[in-house]
Amino acid sequence: MDKLTLQKVHNLIKPYIHRTPVLTSQLLNTICEAEVFFKCENFQKMGAFKMRGAVHAILNLTDEQKRKGVVTHSSGNFAQALSLAAKSLEVTAYIVMPKNAPQVKKEAVKTYGGVIIECDSNINARESGAARIQKEKGATFIHPSNDDTVIYGQGTAAIELLEDYSDLDYIFTPVGGGGLLAGTILAANHFSNTCKVVAGEPKAVDDAYRSLISGNIEKNETSNTIADGLRTYLGDRNFPIIKKHVEKIIRVEEDEIINAMKLIWERMKIIIEPSSAVAFAAVLKDKKKIKNKRIGVIISGGNVDVSNLPF
Incomplete structure (x- = not known):
C-alpha cells in the first residue's frame, strides 16, 4: 500500500x-x-465513517458480483453503511443482524434498502447466517472491518x-x-x-x-x-x-x-x-x-x- x-x-x-x-x-x-x-x-x-469502506468495497466488485448482491453481518453501523452504499450503486444488500441489535439501527437499515436476516446474538450465528446467504444468493461477503x-x-x-x-x-x-x-x-x-x-x-x-x-x-x-x-x-x-x-x-x-x-x-x-x-x-x-x-x-x-x- x-x-x-x-x-x-x-x-x-x-x-x-x-x-x-x-x-x-x-x-x-x-x-x-x-x-x-x-x-x-x-x-x-x-x-x-463506515460509509467510506462500504462504498469502496462495492466499487471494487465485478459487474457480475454487483448483480448478485452483497452480504455482511453487523449489529449496527456497517449494516447501515453497506445498505446505503449498495442502494447508491443499485446493488442488493443482505444484512445479517443479531435479534437484539438496537431497533433504531434496524429501522435505518430498512430505510436504506437493506434486506435484514435476523440471527442469535453471537458471532457463530452471525457468520453462519452470512455464509447461508452467500450460498443461496451468490452474494459477495464483505466483512465490516477485516477486508x-x-x-x-x-x-x-x-x-x-x-x-x-x-x-x-x-x-x-x-x-x-x-x-x-x-x-x-x-x-x-x-x-x-x-x-x-x-x-x-x-x-x-x-x-x-x-x-x-x-x-x-x-x-x-x-x-x-x-x-x-x-x-x-x-x-x-x-x-x-x-x-x-x-x-x-x-x-x-x-x-x-x-x-x-x-x-x-x-x-x-x-x-x-x-x-x-x-x-x-x-x-x-x-x-x-x-x-x-x-x-x-x-x-x-x-x-x-x-x-x-x-x-
Whole structure:
C-alpha cells in the first residue's frame, strides 16, 4: 500500500461520501491541555465513517458480483453503511443482524434498502447466517472491518483530517474490529511524517490491547460495554498493520466513556455514540503524555438511541 493508491481510493469514493467537518472547542482544549481537532464522521452519510469502506468495497466488485448482491453481518453501523452504499450503486444488500441489535439501527437499515436476516446474538450465528446467504444468493461477503478494500476506504477519514491539519502529533481512534484503526495508520504513515496513531478501547472488551501483548488475535469472553460498536475483534488483514504501527492502545472504563460522551454532547452540541466517545476518553486519560500537542480525534459515528442515553 502506497500513498498514490490511497489517494486513488479517496478520489474514487468522493462522489458517494461527505467530506466531514473538523470541529474544535476551546473549553475541551483547556481540559485536555492540548489542541484537539475532532474529525466528525457522525456527520457522514448514514452517520458513521463506515460509509467510506462500504462504498469502496462495492466499487471494487465485478459487474457480475454487483448483480448478485452483497452480504455482511453487523449489529449496527456497517449494516447501515453497506445498505446505503449498495442502494447508491443499485446493488442488493443482505444484512445479517443479531435479534437484539438496537431497533433504531434496524429501522435505518430498512430505510436504506437493506434486506435484514435476523440471527442469535453471537458471532457463530452471525457468520453462519452470512455464509447461508452467500450460498443461496451468490452474494459477495464483505466483512465490516477485516477486508482490504474496507480498510483502505476507512483510512480516507484520516487523509482528509491530515489534508486540513498536516502537523498533527497524534490521531486517536476507537478500536473494535480494527478497520478504522488500520486504515488510519496507513493514512498517517503516508500523509504525515510525524503523526502517530493511538487507539482507545473499552476495558471490558480489551481484546485488541491483549492481542498486542500476546502477538495473536485475542477474543473476549463478554460483550458487556456501552460501546456496542466495539464488541467485535481484530482480523488477519488489519491486525498485522496495527501490531506493527500503532503507538499504543489505551483502555478506558465505562464511566470514562460516558463522561467523554457527555462532555462532547454538552460542550460541542453534537450527537455522538458511545463507541465514538472511547477515542476522546483515551485522550482524557492520556493527558500528561499529550500536553501541548496537536491531537486529531476521529468521531466515528453518531447513531445512538436518543431515548436511551447513559446520562
